[in-house]
Amino acid sequence: MMITTKLSIHDKLPLTCSRKGTCCHGNRVMLNPWELVSLATEKKITPREFRDLYCEFGGIRLRFDGTDRWREKPACSQYIPDFGCSVHLGRPLACRLFPLGRQIQSEEVHYMYQGDQFPCLDGCPEVSGLPQLKVGEYLKGQRTEQFEKAQDEYLVIMQNLADIAFELLLDTGLAESGDTETLQLWRIMGNELPEKLADRIGHEWMDSLMIPEITDDTEDPVLFARNHTDLLQLKVQAEFGSLQTNHEFHKASVLMMGIALHLARGLGANPEILVEHWIETAKKNGAME
Ligand code: SF4
Numbered sequence: 670m671m672i673t674t675k676l677s678i679h680d681k682l683p684l685t686c687s688r689k690g691t692c693c694h695g696n697r698v699m700l701n702p703w704e705l706v707s708l709a710t711e712k713k714i715t716p717r718e719f720r721d722l723y724c725e726f727g728g729i730r731l732r733f734d735g736t737d738r739w740r741e742k743p744a745c746s747q748y749i750p751d752f753g754c755s756v757h758l759g760r761p762l763a764c765r766l767f768p769l770g771r772q773i774q775s776e777e778v779h780y781m782y783q784g785d786q787f788p789c790l791d792g793c794p795e796v797s798g799l800p801q802l803k804v805g806e807y808l809k810g811q812r813t814e815q816f817e818k819a820q821d822e823y824l825v826i827m828q829n830l831a832d833i834a835f836e837l838l839l840d841t842g843l844a845e846s847g848d849t850e851t852l853q854l855w856r857i858m859g860n861e862l863p864e865k866l867a868d869r870i871g872h873e874w875m876d877s878l879m880i881p882e883i884t885d886d887t888e889d890p891v892l893f894a895r896n897h898t899d900l901l902q903l904k905v906q907a908e909f910g911s912l913q914t915n916h917e918f919h920k921a922s923v924l925m926m927g928i929a930l931h932l933a934r935g936l937g938a939n940p941e942i943l944v945e946h947w948i949e950t951a952k953k954n955g956a957m958e
């Protein structure tokens with residue numbers, strides 16, 4: 670089992686980066702919609718162009734298909750050999766935090782790293798000779814604040830989307846009708862590959878989720894996420910406002926849950942664990958499997 674070393678913001682670590690770029694190889698960098706805008710702005714292209722050129726699974730993950738290799742691991746699509754990150758000012762939270770991770774438990778934010786050895790020491794052992802920094806100082810230097818806000822706003826949107834899936838199951842008479850297929854499909858989606866789930870969601874909803882048509886307030890993650898929430902609610906209303914049959918409610922509930930799970934993966938959550946939690950909640954409220 671992977672050991673997690675939890676940190677306080679006062680812990681001092683060899684957090685001065687030697688800029689060798691080893692962590693820009695063979696890594697997984699997940700994205701939320703605001704981070705896609707941030708990357709596209711830095712690249713001077715549209716979010717759609719950035720998504721189509723450099724991302725996987727509808728935009729929730731950066732491609733690591735660069736030509737450069739380190740220990741046989743391919744570089745990030747944004748990595749330029751002998752230069753470094755081509756989108757440094759717009760880089761996502763995962764890159765700003767590395768080698769740290771961020772978790773929210775009981776509404777409290779925790780920072781940590783995986784393993785019992787500080788991760789940079791493997792690829793960049795020279796960091797042990799560089800100045801140590803407190804975790805809080807490191808986060809400030811990496812300007813994580815806006816990116817952490819975006820992450821938190823999108824966690825709320827994820828829960829809102831799941832709540833719509835719950836309402837379509839529990840408040841429409843679908844669960845009371847004895848339906849068992851909806852929860853079965855929720856579980857299948859929580860366990861399926863991201864490319865499969867992206868296919869299931871389809872282009873139109875995927876675009877609404879990952880590249881919403883928002884041109885104002887794009888620098889402010891909180892306003893951006895609120896505008897995004899409004900757009901998603903309008904689409905839900907337009908598409909689900911006049912549903913009538915149990916089959917229609919079932920399909921809509923499955924779609925909303927699929928979108929919530931896909932966004933969850935982009936936020937670094939584990940869809941397998943999350944879907945079990947949501948299934949249990951639905952069962953406690955009368956749904957059956
Ligand atoms: S592994 Fe650590 S020290 Fe090396 S480039 Fe990445 S963040 Fe910097």
Ligand code: SF4
Nearest residue numbers: 693745747748754764
């Ligand atoms: S976005 Fe930049 S910092 Fe992040 S992995 Fe890619 S090249 Fe490295």
